[in-house]
Amino acid sequence: MxxxxxxxxxxxxxxxxxxxxxxxxxxxxxxxxxxxxxxxxxxxxxxxxxxxxxxxxxxxxxxxxxxxxxxxxxxxxxxxxxxxxxxxxxxxxxxxxxxxxxxxxxxxxxxxxxxxxxxxxxxxxxxxxxxxxxxxxxxxxxxxxxxxxxxxxxxxxxxxxxxxxxxxxxxxxxxxxxxQLGPLLKTSLEWRTAGDTAFIERDYPTAVFCYTEALETAEDDASEAPIYTKRAGTNLILGRYDTAKADALASLTGGSSDWRGYYNAGKAAYGLCEYKTSKEHFEKALQLNSKGSGIQKEYERSLARLREEEHGEYDFAAMAASLSPQNVHLDNGSFLGRTRVAESKHHGRGLFATQELKAGDIVFVEKATLMPNQYEPARASAALYAMMVRQLCENPSLAQSVLSLYPGKDTPYERTGAEGTIVDGVPVVDVFLVEGIRTKNCFSAPLSTLEDTKPTTPAGRLAKGLWTHAAHMNHSCVPNTMRSFLGDILISRATRDVAEGEEVFQQYVPVSSRVDERNLQYKHSWGFECRCTLCEGERRSPAAMLEKRKEVLIAVEKACDKRLPGRHGESEKFVPDAAIRSVDRLAKQLEDLHEPEVYDKLPRLMLIYPCNWLVGAHRGRKNHAKVVKYGLKVLRNFGFRVPAGDDDKEVAAWDPRNIFSKSGNISLMTIHVVVALRRLAEAYQALGQQETSKRCTEAADFGYQMVTGFKNDSSVIEK
The missing domain is CATH 2.40.50.140 (Nucleic acid-binding proteins)
Structure with a gap:
């Protein structure tokens, strides 16, 4: 496209x-x-x-x-x-x-x-x-x-x-x-026949037009019912679920043949993700036609979606197994009951927890409102824009959830308030408003976050989608949730404990280690300056100190040649002692530039890269004690509480499985945290500290569940 x-x-x-x-x-x-x-x-x-x-x-x-x-x-x-x-x-x-x-x-x-x-x-x-x-x-x-x-x-x-x-x-x-030409055909039967011909030829828009003319020229109510049935079926094929549902219900006559009308209405409601309504229509269809195997199948699908909506019961492994480039729109519902939309003190509206959540819990699961199967980044934005406009035209019931989203301040005029309302039989759709909403609210999504974490995953394959519930979430550089994707399903999990009534946050984009650069990005893309705990804390550090840290980090990147030893499962190359000493010296210099009064309880994002590099360098040399030293520093620099020194008793008492739920934890969860825990598990194993190694592995698997959305063996990130 x-x-x-x-x-x-x-x-x-x-x-x-x-x-x-x-x-x-x-x-x-x-x-x-x-x-x-x-x-x-x-x-x-x-x-x-x-x-x-x-x-x-x-x-x-x-x-x-x-x-x-x-x-x-x-x-x-x-x-x-x-x-x-x-x-x-x-x-x-x-x-x-x-x-x-x-x-x-x-x-x-x-x-x-x-x-x-x-x-x-x-x-x-x-x-x-x-x-x-x-x-x-x-x-x-x-x-x-x-x-x-x-x-x-x-x-x-x-x-x-x-x-x-x-x-x-x-x-x-x-x-x-x-x-005026006058009507091309005169009678309702002629128009209906023309519609049937167009349908057989798969010219569905023309078929709908002809059936509409047939209804306009129908002589009595009795002759309208079969035409409504035909138009309902055609609109179902076209994905016009709002009109299909209305036509299906209009076809009802009070007789036993109404099972088809209820069946079509159920299918249309299912297409709109109105599963309770869908279930009710299928129940009525079964009462009139109990032997309809197709009706029973659709009824059971509705029940399965309702279980997902009400209880958050998902077979994520089966969902992942069913994914393919040809099957990205999974047949699953949304589980949203643990959160609600409300006014936020940060930016407009936000999402708030309706119950207490523990680290690792599902916050919500949402099926995309709109997501085209287009994973070429250059085309994905255009495909999503086109789908949004088309669906708002064809299914006006989407207007309430989509058009209420924030479009930014780029359009030079105010909303009329009439967007989405029906005028001349069609909903008012403002394409500039739609594009503003798309740019400010869409997500980039891999086919599967699980597959995206593996070393062999091709880079740059992302679709664009709109998840209207998730779009209400505000940004934080140290959020308390993490999102993942399975096709058109977004899974949000808590990365630390969340109290009832607390606002839940997400990262809009991966967080830059430099507070000034990341806030320039937020200002440019979304028009706000981040006021999260990390950004507000880092602003207490003088600008001169920030510039010094940036200078040293540039020197670190140059010394490391901007590569991490052993990255993406590659075997570690032997790193010379001189290079390790140079990076170690620069890392210590950079650490000293982080004022304790500012960073005592905050992540130190600039230190993550050099410490990760040193983990890889020492791992390649099988220097396990140094892997532990810098692996712990990686976790600390992400904001997690870890043993401060080399005290064996302190390390023995440390349980990495608890790092995610520590009270008052201001931390940043990413796939790199999982990798660090895997490296620590390996090093502790080599050092004979079996129990600590086991705990690190379990913590890595727990963290990997947050990253991928469901339970997986974290060892796959190295295969």
């Missing part, structure tokens, strides 16, 4: 000075049609051809129309003005060409006065006829935007917001007489 950016907002010389004016010259109908036919010959309509997505540029944002086509003043195409949004106006035009399908659908259109222009419709889903309006159809465009298209005398009506254009019924009285 290619990404097509909107035209740069800087006006070219061809349009400068003409904003708000008529075009200097409008191409004739013959010129437009001729040029358009040339494009049609070049287009690739292969089903395997990637269709580009025009992602909006937020600096060029303009609001979607919230008016009905019947509440605007209809204007002729000749009144269109360059680079103008014609507020309070509308156009009604007939499509007089086949569409050119690219990032949008471009057609030649004509109004009732014989004026001709070019219409480009973007951001329509593949299930919509408007994604490629057939020749002869009549459309209404609300508050049209007329823009320069980059070439001499090349202008077009640009429809970015999918709700700004309406496909009008052939017999709609708003259509001017000269554009």
């Amino acid at each position: 290619a990404v097509v950016a909107a035209q740069n907002g800087t006006e070219t010389s061809a349009v400068s000075g003409r904003v708000g004016q008529p075009p200097p010259r409008k191409l004739s109908k013959e010129e437009l049609v001729k040029t358009h036919k040339g494009y049609l010959k070049k287009q690739n309509l292969s089903p395997d051809a990637p269709r580009p997505v025009k992602q909006p540029v937020l600096s060029e944002a303009y609001p979607a129309s919230t008016k009905s086509i019947r509440d605007v003043e209809i204007m002729p195409l000749s009144d269109l003005r360059v680079e103008t949004h014609h507020r309070g106006k509308g156009i009604i035009v007939k499509v007089i060409s086949m569409p050119f399908i690219g990032a949008g659908a471009v057609s030649i259109v004509e109004d009732e006065f014989g004026n001709v222009d070019k219409l480009a419709i973007y951001n329509q889903g593949d299930s919509s006829i408007l994604s490629g309006v057939p020749e002869g159809c009549v459309v209404g465009v609300k508050e049209p935007y007329y823009k320069y298209n980059g070439a001499e005398n090349d202008y077009m009506i640009c429809v970015d917001h999918p709700s700004d254009v309406i496909l009008l019924r052939f017999a709609d009285p708003i259509i001017p007489e000269s554009l």
